[in-house]
Amino acid sequence: MKITDMLTTAVGNTLRSKTRTTLTVLAIFIGAFTLTITSAIGTGVSDYIDNQIGAFGAKDVLTVTKASERTAMHEGPAEYDPDAAIVGADLAQFETEPLTDDDLDAIRRVDGILDVSAVRQVNPRYIEYDHRGKYMLDVNASANLTTPDLAAGGQLDNAGDEPQILLLSSYVDALGFADAAGAVGTTVRIGIADYTGALHEVDATVAGVQNQTILASGAALNEALIDELHAVQSIGQPSATSEQSVVAIAHFNPDATEAQIDAIQAALADAGFQAATVSDQIGVIQTVVDGIIAVLNSFAVIALIAAGFGIVNTLLMSVQERTREIGLMKAMGMRGGSIYALFSTEAVFIGFLGSVLGAAAAVGIGSAANGLIVDRFLIDLEGLQVLRFEFVPVASILLTVMLIAFLAGTLPARKAARQNPIDALRYE
Structure with missing residues (x-):
């Protein structure tokens, strides 16, 4: 048939x-x-x-903090130690000790780590474009962790000397741009106060416009812009209150296998650090x-x-x-x-x-x-x-x-x- x-x-x-x-x-x-x-x-x-x-985290990034001995030694909550040192008023809410330059050097020496940098917090007051009105500027403190979902433009250049910013899509209309593409390449002015309260303004180029996400919000700044804002923000700051960071961002080969990533994390743990990938945190x-x-x-x-x-x-x-x-x-x-x-x-x-x-x-x-x-x-x-x-x-x-x-x-x-x-x- x-x-x-x-x-x-x-x-x-x-x-x-x-x-x-x-x-x-x-x-x-x-x-x-x-x-x-x-x-x-x-x-x-x-x-x-x-x-x-x-958008929350790149595949080649580890967030690194100092390992807590209390966490490592006890499965449950550890007893309060009244003699434990409290490091700085701004860090009082953290259990983790701040990272020193020696700590950053120790992280760099771990096999598989390409580079490492401490996370620095900057607090700009406003942003404006072409004197069309000033608007509060929220900054994504974990910008170095991100690979944003772009509506227009390109990603930040963290290796260059030009200060750059990735705007959120919600800022496009407010700042007076016709659309997201029209914002790319323009220069915006960012206002920030120094330690004494005096206002300063820093210019930055809009590298791109990113869609807002549910896991991370705020404008992303490249290293050059963070350096400039941080320098202005630190004017007048007493040396006794120098800023320290409890979190560092370490990059490894994006093509690394799961076994290689596990080996890097194990090496960091042996050196006294805790390291987590994005998958570890929110997978x-x-x-x-x-x-x-x-x-x-x-x-x-x-x-x-x-x-x-x-x-x-x-x-x-x-x-x-x-x-x-x-x-x-x-x-x-x-x-x-x-x-x-x-x-x-x-x-x-x-x-x-x-x-x-x-x-x-x-x-x-x-x-x-x-x-x-x-x-x-x-x-x-x-x-x-x-x-x-x-x-x-x-x-x-x-x-x-x-x-x-x-x-x-x-x-x-x-x-x-x-x-x-x-x-x-x-x-x-």
């Missing part, structure tokens, strides 16, 4: 009992629709979280999302399994109704393998029909709902696409549903293939 003839016959046989086939296809439709929607939600949310995590977010999506997908799979039993029922009834027809086909020389293939093709066709209709409906409804959800309810989450339909996941769902349909049709197909032609012809 030719493949084309088998396909034509299988489709015709499937449509004999339209009501029964429609109900079975409807069950598969529901499962495929649900699975496609949950898959799209998982893809969209995961992509958004990946962007947020990327649990992705794990939680993956778990939620897995639960949602499990409900869809349950619906598909239930639809599989519907296919079994449909084809078993079809075998029973067509017993004499099967006997006649065998009497005319049709082999059991061909009959098995015929009924299996009918099962796959039912699965194909239900999965295609379900996936198509999910894509259509999901695309319309996505615009509504993002534009009306989640407008503040820039870059979020709640439902993200991609070819590979949708195609995988279609193939999975058809595989379930094929497996469901195995029992009826085997029963049909094993029919005795004489007994089948006598069947009433």
Whole structure:
């Protein structure tokens, strides 16, 4: 029996009992629709979280602090030590001791560390462009950790001498720019007070405009601008109150393997430091999302399994109704393998029909709902696409549903293939 003839016959046989086939296809439709929607939600949310995590931390960055002996020695809370030194009023809230120049040198000597710098805090008062109004400027203190999601322009140049800033998209209209692209390359003026309270202004070039994220907000400054602002901010500061940092940023090879990163962290731990990557700090977010999506997908799979039993029922009834027809086909020389293939093709066709209709409906409804959800309810989450339909996941769902349909049709197909032609012809 030719493949084309088998396909034509299988489709015709499937449509004999339209009501029964429609109900079975409807069950598969529901499962495929649900699975496609949950898959799209998982893809969209995961992509958004990946962007947020990327905006929060680069892949080649470690945050390094001094290891706390109390943390290392006790699993629970350590007893209060009244004799422990308190380092500086500004650092009183930190358990971790400040990093010294010797500490930074020790971090640099660790094999695999490319460079290290202490995190410095600068507190500008305002920003303005072309005397069009001054606005409060929030600064992202962890800018060295970030690889921002850009709306326009490029990333900061931390190796150059030109002071640069990455503006948030919310500053574009306020500062008087036509759009994000129009802000790139312009010079803005940043106001900052020195230690005595006197105001100074520093010029900076807008390297780019970044979308606001849920994990990090505030303008990003390059090293040259931080140096200049920090120098101004320190004017008049007594030497006895010199600023110290408890956190350092260390860079390693971005192509480093997990084993190499673990080795760097172990070496830093041996030297008395704690080091964490972005994945160590907030990777649990992705794990939680993956778990939620897995639960949602499990409900869809349950619906598909239930639809599989519907296919079994449909084809078993079809075998029973067509017993004499099967006997006649065998009497005319049709082999059991061909009959098995015929009924299996009918099962796959039912699965194909239900999965295609379900996936198509999910894509259509999901695309319309996505615009509504993002534009009306989640407008503040820039870059979020709640439902993200991609070819590979949708195609995988279609193939999975058809595989379930094929497996469901195995029992009826085997029963049909094993029919005795004489007994089948006598069947009433």
